[in-house]
Amino acid sequence: MSKQIEIKDLDIYYGSFRAVEGVSMLIEPRTVTALIGPSGCGKSTVLRSLNRMHEVIPGAYVDGSVMMDGQDIYGAGVDPVNVRRQVGMVFQRANPFPTMSIKENVLAGVRLNNQRISRKDADDLAERALRGANLWEEVKDRLDLPGSGLSGGQQQRLCIARAIAVQPEVILMDEPCSALDPISTLAIEDLIAELKNEYTVVIVTHNMQQAARVSDRTGFFNIAGTGKPGKLIEYNDTEIIFSNPEKDDTQNYVSGRFG
Structure with missing residues (x-):
């Protein structure tokens, strides 16, 4: 499990509007890559392009x-649904299905993929996914209760369990801690460090300290002005991005001079 991702000369459009221009980057398997930059610079758009989710918007x-x-x-003939089976997505706000139990939430993706699974296999898969999300010990005695009854941090880990239950090879996270308290954020960051042992992880974050803590490599995006496309300004090892970047714009952003 886990895949190498090579992005080459990527332009992303919404109708006639070019939202992102000329992105090229190589993401190695079993690493955490952070995408940082000011709002509106295209980093979430790039993230969603990695599982073709941006195409949900007409004209994209x-x-x-x-x-x-x-x-x-x-490529020609590639089914975006199959791409999304290989590339899991965790969103900014936890979104467990409110009418489903904790266990049903974990298995939702498997059911949607029309995979036939015995009750024992379903139980085993739910436990394995919840253990993978560091949530099993907290919920093992209430698997039949609604997932929406969990705390915010637990709900986010439940969504991560749901994502890994379908056995993807890449996990994308779009600001997964922005709505969480510091304790829950720490739990998610610890989990990200564990997930990279099996998956390629790409995360968008506005939290500079978080990017420095969790990622192996960091890409800094910026935008020249309103109506201009976002661009990848610099991509390097995280330590270099935060201590000795090549570009002045990167230095100004990570040091807090703008953004």
Whole structure:
């Protein structure tokens, strides 16, 4: 499990508007890559392009390529649904299905994929996914209770369990801690460090300290002005980005001079 992702000359459009221009980056398997930058610079758009979720918006399309282990996910005949099975997504706000139990939430993706699974296998999969999300010990005695009854941090980990239950190879996280308290944030950050042992993880965050703590490599995005496309300004090892970046814009952003 886990895939190498190679983005080449990627332009992302919403109709006639070019939201992102000329992004090229290589993301290695079993690493955490952080995408940082001011609001509106395209980092979440790039993240959603990695599982073709941006195409949910009518008129959205890309030029360029996104190669996963050598296969272009935008190639002719590639089914975006199959791409999304391999590339899990965790959103900014936890979104457990409110009418489903904790266990049903974990298994929701498997059911949606029409996978036949015995009760014992379902029990085993739910436990494995919840253990993978560091949530099992907290919920094992209330699996039949609504997932919406969990705390915010637990709900986010439940969503991570739901994502990994379908056995993806890449996990995308769009500001997964922005709505959480510091204790819950720490739990998610610890989990991210564990997830990279099995998955390729890409995370968008506005929290500079978080990017420095959890990621191996960091990409800094910026925008020249309103109506201009976002661009990848610098991409390097996280330690270099935060201590000795090559670009002045990167230095100004990570030091808090703007953004």
